[in-house]
Amino acid sequence: MEGQTTKGESLTIRCIYMLLALYERPRTVAELEAYLQEKGLAQVSRRSLQRNLEDLEGHFGLYREEREAANAADVWNLAQQDFEKLLxxxxxxxxxxxxxxxxxxxxxxxxxxxxxxxxxxxxxxxxxxxxxxxxxxxxxVKVSAASHRLVGPELASEQSQRLLDVALRQVAIRLHYHPHQGDPAQVIRATALAVFYRGAVAYLIVRDHSNDRVRQLPFSRISEVREVVTEDARVGDFDLDTYAASGALAYRFGDPFRLEAVVFNSIRREIEDAPLGEDQELLELADQPHCRLLRVTVPYTLNLVQWLLARAAYLKIIGPDDFRNKFQEELRRALKNFESEELCVPAERNFGS
Structure with a gap:
C-alpha cells in the first residue's frame, strides 16, 4: 500500500532512534520504550526491543554495562568515539x-x-x-587577522542578551551609560535600533530621545538597560543597511578619492598582489628606481589613514591637496607630542572635521 511503512523500514527507523537515544546517555529497555513513544513510533514489546539491541550489540559502539546486581535491568550504552565514526x-x-x-x-x-x-x-x-x-x-599554516584588532571586553552574558533583545524588538529604553570606566552613569532615554560588532566589540545603536541623534554605545559601557513601556519607540526611517552604506560604521571621513603617492619598495611589495583598490597603478620613476608612483581610488576611512600613518616613513603623499595637507598636519601633531613634555591634545579634529 502506497505510503505505508514496511516492517523492515520500521525496524530500521526504530534502531536509529535507539542509537541516537543512547548517544545522549545510557538507558534501560524501559527508558528506550518511553523514548520511542515520545518520538511517535509504533509501539513494540520490550522483548522485541531487547532482541533488537542484542542484534546490534558489538556494532556502532553499542554494549551492555555490567550489572550491579543479578536481577538488575540491562543498561545499554554507546562508546561515543566508535559511534561518532558514523558521523x-x-x-x-x-x-x-x-x-x-x-x-x-x-x-x-x-x-x-x-x-x-x-x-x-x-x-x-x-x-x-x-x-x-x-x-x-x-x-x-597560520591564519591571522590582516591588522590589529581589539580584544573583546568581558561582558555579562545576561546583560548582553538583554541589549541584543531590545535592539531586535526596537523598543524604547532607559539605559545607564558610562563615557569612561569609573565615570558616573549618564541616564539616556532612547530607542534601541540595532547592534553591530566592530571586530569583537559590540555596540548598541540607539536614537537618543533628547536630540533625535543616532548614537553607537559600546555594550561594555552600559551598566543597566530597561524597557520603557510608557514611551513610544522612535524608529523613524532608520534602516541598518542604509546606515552602514553611509559609512557610519566604518569611521568614514568622506567620499572615496584618488590617492597619489610615491612609495618605497617595501610598500610596493605589500600592495602589488594585495592592492589598495581595483584601479591601482604602480608606475616606474626614472629618478627613483627603488620607488613607485602609486595611483589608486581608496575609501576615505580611519582604516586607510591608520594604514598610511603606519608606513609614513616609506611613502610621500602627493595628492589630492586637501588629503595631503591633513596627512601632513597629523604627522606634525604626532611629532609635537614627542617633542613636548606633556601630551598636546588638538582643540579640533584633523580628519573628519
Whole structure:
C-alpha cells in the first residue's frame, strides 16, 4: 500500500532512534520504550526491543554495562568515539570548520555560534588525530587577522542578551551609560535600533530621545538597560543597511578619492598582489628606481589613514591637496607630542572635521 511503512523500514527507523537515544546517555529497555513513544513510533514489546539491541550489540559502539546486581535491568550504552565514526567529517570539511572558527573569533560574536560549538570541537579533535594533508595544513599554516584588532571586553552574558533583545524588538529604553570606566552613569532615554560588532566589540545603536541623534554605545559601557513601556519607540526611517552604506560604521571621513603617492619598495611589495583598490597603478620613476608612483581610488576611512600613518616613513603623499595637507598636519601633531613634555591634545579634529 502506497505510503505505508514496511516492517523492515520500521525496524530500521526504530534502531536509529535507539542509537541516537543512547548517544545522549545510557538507558534501560524501559527508558528506550518511553523514548520511542515520545518520538511517535509504533509501539513494540520490550522483548522485541531487547532482541533488537542484542542484534546490534558489538556494532556502532553499542554494549551492555555490567550489572550491579543479578536481577538488575540491562543498561545499554554507546562508546561515543566508535559511534561518532558514523558521523565523521571529510578532512577538508573539518579543516574549513576549524579555520572558520579561528576567523570568527577575530570578528565576533562567538555567542551566535554556540549551537555549533560541538561541531567545531569535533572537527579539531578529528584533525588532531590524523596525519592527512588537511591536518598538516592546520599544523603548518597560520591564519591571522590582516591588522590589529581589539580584544573583546568581558561582558555579562545576561546583560548582553538583554541589549541584543531590545535592539531586535526596537523598543524604547532607559539605559545607564558610562563615557569612561569609573565615570558616573549618564541616564539616556532612547530607542534601541540595532547592534553591530566592530571586530569583537559590540555596540548598541540607539536614537537618543533628547536630540533625535543616532548614537553607537559600546555594550561594555552600559551598566543597566530597561524597557520603557510608557514611551513610544522612535524608529523613524532608520534602516541598518542604509546606515552602514553611509559609512557610519566604518569611521568614514568622506567620499572615496584618488590617492597619489610615491612609495618605497617595501610598500610596493605589500600592495602589488594585495592592492589598495581595483584601479591601482604602480608606475616606474626614472629618478627613483627603488620607488613607485602609486595611483589608486581608496575609501576615505580611519582604516586607510591608520594604514598610511603606519608606513609614513616609506611613502610621500602627493595628492589630492586637501588629503595631503591633513596627512601632513597629523604627522606634525604626532611629532609635537614627542617633542613636548606633556601630551598636546588638538582643540579640533584633523580628519573628519
Amino acid at each position: 565523521e567529517l571529510e578532512d577538508p570539511v573539518a579543516l574549513a570548520l576549524v579555520i572558520a572558527e579561528q576567523q570568527l573569533k577575530q570578528l565576533g560574536p562567538m555567542t551566535v555560534f554556540a549551537p555549533v560549538q560541538s561541531l567545531f570541537e569535533r572537527a579539531r579533535e578529528q584533525l588532531a588525530s590524523r596525519n592527512t594533508t588537511a591536518s598538516l595544513w592546520l599544523k603548518r
